[in-house]
Amino acid sequence: MARRLEGAPFATEIRERVAADVATYTNEQGHAPGLAVVVCGRSAPSMVYLQRILKACADVGIVGTLVDVEGDDVATQEAALTAAIHQLNEDPTVAGIIVQMPLPQGVRLRAVVDAIDPMKDIDGIHPLNAGLLRLGYEGFVPATAHAGLEMIHRSGVELKGADAVVIGRSPVVGMPLAFMLTKEDATVTVCHSKTRDLAAKVRQADIVVVAAGQPGLVTGAMLKPGAVVIDVGINVVDGKIVGDVDLPSAEQVAGAITPVPGGVGPLTNALLLSHLMRAAQRQQHAKEHFEA
Ligand code: NAP
Numbered sequence: 001m002a003r004r005l006e007g008a009p010f011a012t013e014i015r016e017r018v019a020a021d022v023a024t025y026t027n028e029q030g031h032a033p034g035l036a037v038v039v040c041g042r043s044a045p046s047m048v049y050l051q052r053i054l055k056a057c058a059d060v061g062i063v064g065t066l067v068d069v070e071g072d073d074v075a076t077q078e079a080a081l082t083a084a085i086h087q088l089n090e091d092p093t094v095a096g097i098i099v100q101m102p103l104p105q106g107v108r109l110r111a112v113v114d115a116i117d118p119m120k121d122i123d124g125i126h127p128l129n130a131g132l133l134r135l136g137y138e139g140f141v142p143a144t145a146h147a148g149l150e151m152i153h154r155s156g157v158e159l160k161g162a163d164a165v166v167i168g169r170s171p172v173v174g175m176p177l178a179f180m181l182t183k184e185d186a187t188v189t190v191c192h193s194k195t196r197d198l199a200a201k202v203r204q205a206d207i208v209v210v211a212a213g214q215p216g217l218v219t220g221a222m223l224k225p226g227a228v229v230i231d232v233g234i235n236v237v238d239g240k241i242v243g244d245v246d247l248p249s250a251e252q253v254a255g256a257i258t259p260v261p262g263g264v265g266p267l268t269n270a271l272l273l274s275h276l277m278r279a280a281q282r283q284q285h286a287k288e289h290f291e292a
Pocket of ligand 1: 167170173191192195212213214233265
């Protein structure tokens, strides 16, 4: 039976560390670090996720602010979003900016993403941060991908030379994870909706990351015995949250597995807070350097 990799204990550890850093920063700077959550259209399902982030901020002493942007049509929405982001870029009390996704239909993702100051892009969506990751340099990476990697580390599996399969190639989960695993010397295969014989690819993997948004995509019969399985998927089936992995069959074969809910999700949230704190510290250093 696979060991379950629960996210909550790791998340608590990270939050405690962030809370201590926030207290030091607040003491030194005279104000707490701020996170701005930019939203356009409050009805999106991601509102629940964003409210959870704001609550998590409050718990560790970060000032989380919801910046509500309005517009009557696509053009005014896009203009209002980019204007709000430019204003937040200039605000020294705001260390990090995240934007509610998906954007309203028709608003260009690239226009909004490009507006974010890369130093405040704590979820690693700006092309500069994506490029830094691609080249193996330090920048901000998407919190979900970071959480997936952290879970792999905490499983204890040796990454060097390991065969890893990442299912999903999105810029927020699959691709960043593939780059991070490659940097740590795993041999990575990226699979997607056009991949032929997914089962054959998965069967040779020591590490399987699933981020496809397809419930039951990976089953125990597809896995190599002892594999580490990281389920990033979040799906609602019959009113219940499930991942992309068929947990009952997979845990009979895997060596370690993240459950959904309770695996990658809680860690994502905690890591986003740690990114915010890192952004605040970097901006503080940059300011001191500039003033010196
Ligand atoms: P996405 O942008 O929709 O990307 C899904 C990827 O999966 C695409 O690359 C797609 O291939 C691939 N795919 C879809 N069906 C497939 C199939 N049958 N076989 C193989 N590959 C398939 O989604 P995302 O934003 O990366 O999110 C992925 C999942 O993670 C979702 O369930 C999402 O809710 C969840 N998520 C979780 C967290 C968390 O904190 N745990 C955070 C963000 C997202 P193509 O490229 O060919 O279309």
